[in-house]
């Protein structure tokens with residue numbers, strides 16, 4: 199069981215507290231009800247290096263066997279559009295002293311009434 203530091207506001211940038219945003223998704227008490235909520239919680243999981251949560255919310259068909267989370271330091275998330283099963287977002291990160299932006303259109307599917315990350319296309 200991972201323990202989380204006490205955030206003032208949720209790392210996903212929603213402006214809400216961690217306890218009323220991604221916290222209950224990551225600890226399993228309140229699974230994400232929409233693709234955007236799941237996407238935000240997965241971003242937060244990347245920030246917190248919560249590999250078990252990321253793997254658990256990945257569709258079995260596309261889920262990697264293992265995850266290496268020792269990569270970039272995630273700085274911020276911007277959700278541009280959420281419609282149907284797709285979410286478009288930008289995530290700022292820092293790697294080797296350089297600030298960069300990842301842009302992705304992610305696809306989600308519902309399996310047994312839970313939203314799962316299927317795949318994404320980088321833009």
Ligand SMILES: [Zn+2]
Pocket residue numbers: 208209210211212216219220221238239242
């Ligand atoms: Zn959040």
